[in-house]
Amino acid sequence: MLTPNYNLQPFNTLSISAQAKFFATVSNLPSLLDVVSTARKKKLPLLLLGGGSNIVLTDNFPGIAIKLNLMGRELVKETDECVWLRAGAGENWHELVNHCLSHHYWGLENLSLIPGCAGAAPIQNIGAYGVELKDVFYELEAVQISTGDTVVFNKDACQFGYRDSIFKGRLKDQFIITSITLKLCKTPKHTVVYPALAAALKAIPEASLTPADVSTAVCAIRRSKLPAVEEIPNAGSFFKNPLISHALYSTLQRSHPTMPAYDQGAAGVKLAAGWLIEQAGWKGKGMGGVLMHKHQALVLTNPKRASGAAVLKLAQAVCTSVVERFGVELEIEPRVYP
Ligand SMILES: Cc1cc2nc3c(=O)[nH]c(=O)nc-3n(C[C@H](O)[C@H](O)[C@H](O)COP(=O)(O)OP(=O)(O)OC[C@H]3O[C@@H](n4cnc5c(N)ncnc54)[C@H](O)[C@@H]3O)c2cc1C
Numbered sequence: 472m473l474t475p476n477y478n479l480q481p482f483n484t485l486s487i488s489a490q491a492k493f494f495a496t497v498s499n500l501p502s503l504l505d506v507v508s509t510a511r512k513k514k515l516p517l518l519l520l521g522g523g524s525n526i527v528l529t530d531n532f533p534g535i536a537i538k539l540n541l542m543g544r545e546l547v548k549e550t551d552e553c554v555w556l557r558a559g560a561g562e563n564w565h566e567l568v569n570h571c572l573s574h575h576y577w578g579l580e581n582l583s584l585i586p587g588c589a590g591a592a593p594i595q596n597i598g599a600y601g602v603e604l605k606d607v608f609y610e611l612e613a614v615q616i617s618t619g620d621t622v623v624f625n626k627d628a629c630q631f632g633y634r635d636s637i638f639k640g641r642l643k644d645q646f647i648i649t650s651i652t653l654k655l656c657k658t659p660k661h662t663v664v665y666p667a668l669a670a671a672l673k674a675i676p677e678a679s680l681t682p683a684d685v686s687t688a689v690c691a692i693r694r695s696k697l698p699a700v701e702e703i704p705n706a707g708s709f710f711k712n713p714l715i716s717h718a719l720y721s722t723l724q725r726s727h728p729t730m731p732a733y734d735q736g737a738a739g740v741k742l743a744a745g746w747l748i749e750q751a752g753w754k755g756k757g758m759g760g761v762l763m764h765k766h767q768a769l770v771l772t773n774p775k776r777a778s779g780a781a782v783l784k785l786a787q788a789v790c791t792s793v794v795e796r797f798g799v800e801l802e803i804e805p806r807v808y809p
Pocket residue numbers: 484518519520521522523524525526539560585586587588589590591592594595596597598599646647648649697698699700705706707708806
């Protein structure tokens with residue numbers, strides 16, 4: 472059941488070559504519990520793998536990498552207005568979105584074409600085009616690694632934030648999400664706040680707009696900006712958009728009047744990491760075979776399948792440039808292993 476010395480290159484979208492000490496694929500709860508208990512006995516760390524689209528492997532992994540293939544979609548409750556849909560952690564996210572579109576359920580259309588699996592979506596509260604997972608999230612089931620017990624987390628318990636949840640903070644590496652349940656609308660409820668999305672949909676009268684229309688527009692915008700991982704290995708946005716104080720923003724705004732900024736009230740002002748990186752001169756540039764994408768400077772690409780160390784070296788150089796130019800610290804979005 473455990474395969475030793477397994478190369479994880481096909482299991483991460485940056486296509487970095489790194490070996491796991493052991494590898495296992497699990498398709499049901501008993502075999503997951505089996506692997507978890509083996510890891511406990513052997514005192515080995517676990518690396519949970521969905522689509523591998525939000526990880527950076529900087530070295531070999533000294534434990535068990537588990538590819539989670541827990542599948543299944545189930546309508547668990549339905550009213551006149553809503554449905555509650557449960558999806559196994561291994562369900563491909565975009566296929567789940569398409570499933571909802573085909574049933575005219577509203578809620579996931581803005582999150583179309585995000586790579587990866589359903590089980591990873593709550594980890595960083597995936598978001599795009601004005602919608603975050605938390606807006607449609609109902610609850611999840613997860614296995615506690617230390618006990619093997621199944622625990623249910625409702626929305627509050629997940630403590631969702633911007634690209635954040637309790638599973639990246641206090642409960643990091645303590646739970647394996649086995650399924651998520653989403654609450655979706657049967658009646659029209661769209662979020663078209665992004666100017667590019669609004670422009671793409673302006674020809675369609677609001678009353679006849681479908682979730683599929685929104686999804687089609689989102690997919691077209693994404694395809695025009697983001698490189699497909701099958702063609703150019705990448706992990707999407709490599710840095711989070713930084714949150715800075717109002718005082719620092721006022722200073723920066725004077726010297727950079729065109730700088731995009733989003734007021735977050737008492738929390739501060741959010742800046743566009745891609746703009747800062749572009750201004751620092753990294754758009755289309757890189758080092759060691761790793762490049763910041765020529766169409767979207769926020770996306771770090773790995774066309775030559777360079778090592779995790781080379782990826783981190785470029786990331787560090789980009790961060791240093793942005794600090795020197797703007798005094799703003801960038802934070803890497805994907806999880807760095809080991
Ligand atoms: C081209 C591209 C575009 C992207 N666009 C977006 C975007 O618009 N918005 C956005 O938010 N993200 C985006 N991402 C990032 C990424 O797709 C999401 O974070 C996605 O949810 C990751 O899913 P995954 O299955 O690939 O996770 P993985 O990379 O496999 O795992 C990510 C982390 O979650 C953990 N994990 C995975 N599954 C489980 C589980 N079942 N239980 C416990 N822990 C688990 C892993 O151990 C790891 O730490 C993009 C990535 C790419 C490559």
